[in-house]
Amino acid sequence: MKKSLKKTLFAGVAALSFVAVAGVSSTNASAKSYAKVTRNSNKPLRTDATTRNVAVNGTSALYTKAGTLKGAKIVATKTTLAGLKNSKQGQKNFRAYRVATTNRGSVYYKVVSFDKTYRGWIYGGKSVTAFAGGIASFNTTTAPAAAKSASASSASSASSAEQTTALTDAQKAATYKIATTGTANDGTQVTYTYPAWTEYKKGRVITDSTPYKDATFKITDQTTRTREGDLWVKIAATDSANAKANGWIKFSALKVATPAPTTTPVADNAVRINFTDASGKSIASLDYVKANAKKGDSFGSLQANSTNTGYTWKFDATTNTADLQNKIDAALQGTGYAFDVTNNANNQAVIAQAKTGDTVNVQLSKGNTVYQQLSPYAHDTTATDPKTAGDKLTATSATSTNPAVFVGITNEPITVPAATDSDANGLTAPFPVDLSGILTTTGSLDSAKLQKVYTDLLAAPTAQTDATSATYKTRVADLNAAIAKAAARSYIAPANLNVT
Template identity: 45%
Template structure:
């Protein structure tokens, strides 16, 4: 019985011991604590400053790694592999930052190909990327080819665009193919198969090491787009016996380009010679080369507004050192600003086939509104010159008008209208800065001249002098024509060209009798 009691007591003690141990374990498990997020907000700095890369020291989680329920998205082995990846798809963009009650910082990141997205430890401060991520430059500056080199796309497609990008491929998050001037994504490149362009900037991608060019082009669809260097070819290679002369303005912008060729010249030979004059060596051009270059450069710059006569000694020395098969730049300066005036002509829009007639600037007189001298010699049934029949002779005019037949009165009014259509009142508010100006010797097209006239509100609705129209009782109604520019000649800045203004007699406006003269402003582009 004693033995049985001992066994029972031992079993009881053992059971109590198990319960005690179990109780301690339960208490320890419930005591395990997790971090809590005290701040979670979006990053708002410039997106391009938030490009980062893994460094392989931390894993990527669905939430901050010390939060309850955090699951692994990418292990440390995976993040290390991505850190060393040779493709821009592995680049990351950080877009949120969270801080825990333990003072740890976590960043939410996404890979550029969107295959990995999650939270990674970022150190103890939100002021800079640290911990498992680091700031990352997705490109590195490279040397761009000479701005004189012209390129075109090596190949194009009617169904795809795999060459033109808004930024080098995989160097910015969610930035893909280039857009055209209207803002639409370029989905095919065949439209640009004949387009040529120069290069304004070059970079290499940090992971792939690919060289990319930024396009400079007058084609607004292409200008600013990026293309891989391997996807372009030289559009205008320089011949071995030619020196390409790029004429640039003081800012380095290309004005004109010309190739100066010389029969028998060898590639890499200099255009001029280095000769000694005593102990002084200098580069010189042969007289025949100087004469030929003066002529070709002057011809190339004709109409550009960059006047040129002869090469300076400094320019000769520069050209003498140029090598055949390569290019050289020469700075040229724009001519003085000069102004073009327009000889005003008018044409009745209802008689478009009729010849335009010259107009004169004829202010309205301050006493009667009749164009001064404009009506002298008007063919009419009246016995006296019409312009002399106003003022103190107005009663004589009324007396004669009331004696006219309806046909005679119609002829009189028509003749006065036609005479007034040869006059215009100079604009009042034209400033010197509003004149049609350009560099001396630069040319302009007829469209440019017409657009200038239409672009100024006063010139686009030019007025005639005020003129009278009579009824059978001798009463006067005052009228005024409005002219609109219809054509203008092409020309060279600093010279006068013709411009034609159209009018319609039936559209003449009824106006009040003028009480003051209208003589125009200080300057006018019309003559």
């Protein structure tokens, strides 16, 4: 009996001991330690906002706070975020704007979706210098794929079908109107500061395009939205009065106002030389055929210089340099520009490197101004035939700093003619007159010298004192006529005259 009681007590104590041990073990298993954010690590990101666009990948959930902190709750599960990874809507782009590091070395970023549907903290790896873990850097726009055809024959207008490739040269050169004006906020009627949903909190430039229904625009930039894959263009009004509408819009939302001029394709065996001014405006162009060439051949060749110490691009034996120079001169005639490929090795090298079937743009600047020799004549507009050349004029150099237009009569001597049957001035012989001092080089009149000329003239050969007499009046009139003729035959030789 005692033995039996002892066994029973022993078994009961053993069972109780087991329960006690089991209870302790259960308590230890449910205990959980939480991470903490290190001091001063929770702070806003200050780098350029456009470099903080990210995409979620579904490997980490989104939490109300760093996921390993006590009290963190799930905002969006891994499954939900995995579904956003390949979204075709820019609204599901995210912007990172805060960062925090835990005492376990984990980095968390606070992010928000562009449409503000999701906002919270997500694991971002172990470094604050790069996005990792549940997010990755994301380019919300990408350069459009190359145009299928860059030729001028390509469509120069926005098509009703959504174009995704880059614009052709013809499309870039055209002008456009907004096809349907209004207030729709879908990229088809109003303009934006950035392509819609490619930057956080960036919206419309205008909210109604109706006032711009007749405005025309040029395209200044282009890009593709990464998620949607559609082509957006930046437009600028051709009239500054409509510049308030400048911004980004879908290319498919435009219609052609003025097509680009049709350009003839360059022949496979020719080089198109397009001369432009410093602003890029075309001055003249010409196509020059290279004998026996095929598309992509170099117009010239790389040849050793005269001392065999280096190489330079030159025309080869198949190029008639004189003929090419003549054609360049003809193309640039009357423009005030010149381009020498005969004596200028640098100019020749530019053309020699060009490829057949392609265009080489050559920027020109005006160097020494070209002058044309002019021979001036005086015409009597009352003559029977005014087209008949009159007296050839004599040049007088303008050396004075005085701004007067006329700075002195030519030193060519003049005379008051002797009396004739029709001119009763009373002179028996021509009267010479020295006019060089009457008008000085400063443009002023020397009245004393002019008076002396009159006094001497009226005293030859006999003094004329009666100012009312016909002889007196005729002699004075003949002197005035001689002076006027001398003045009409004198002019200032033009300096720095641009002939355009």
